[in-house]
Amino acid sequence: MTRMQKTLVVLIALVGLIGGLAVNRILNGNSEFNPAELADAGIILLPQSRAVPGLRMTNQDGQPVALDQLQGKWSLLFFGYTYCPDICPTTLAQLRQIKSQLPEATLQRLQVVLVSVDPERDTTQQLKQYLGYFDKNFIGLRGSIADTQTLANALSIPFIPADTSKPGYTVDHSGNLAVIGPDGRQRGFIRAPFSTQKLVARLPQLVKRD
Incomplete structure (x- = not known):
């Protein structure tokens, strides 16, 4: 066997080994974190x-909550309000649907948080009462x-406070979600409108990270 032939044999063997390892990672659910795949979702x-401001709010059970108490899980944080005619019910219904299709291991590391822009x-x-229509495990927060x-x-998801003196007022706000890591720091965003199937596929990839 010539030197060239030996080199080709070695290269073919290496390609086969790398390919086998890649297939093994995929089959075992251990594919590497891929930011491009997340961005596509x-x-x-x-x-x-980014640091999250150390504010104190009140949850739907009337209990005080410091925002750093969101540590320990990945939080999908949404700014909305219960009298919202469109964005909020659509978003919460979609998040409920996404949760229903996620594996249990992902659900254990994930929580949905609604911060009211209409206290x-x-x-x-x-x-x-409102969050109970969608998912009893959704968290609601209100503050000044x-x-x-x-x-x-601070999370780059601003809203425009409403003129509360007007009857039936609405609040202009974004449909984007802030992604807060288990360390209590903002890791990114999820852009609206959402693709349910892509998020179901990619959220497990995100939340398995520390």
Whole structure:
């Protein structure tokens, strides 16, 4: 066998080995983290994580919650309100559908959080009742409008406070989600509109990371 032939045999063997390892990772669910695949699903990661303001709000059970208490799980944080006519019910229904298709291991590491941009009407009782229509495990938070704006601006998901003196007022807000890591820092965004199937496929890839 010539030197050239020996080199080709070695190269073919290496290609086969690499291919086999790649197939093994895929079959065992251990494929490597791929930011491009996440981006295709609308999950945009920040180059560097951001600190979340250390604010205190109240949850739907009337209990005080410090935002750093969101640590330990991945949080999909949505700014909305219970009287929203379109974006909010659509978003929450879609998140419920996504959760219903995720594996249990992913669900254990994931939580959905609605931060009210309408604390004037969104009492704790109203939040609890509203979120119960979608998923009893969804978390609702309310705070002062000033604190809510501080949080929204820090996460780059601003909203426009409403003129609450007008009857039947609405609040202009984004449909995007902020992605908070288990360390309590913002890791990125999920852009609206959402692709249910792509998020079902990619969220497990995201939340298995620390």
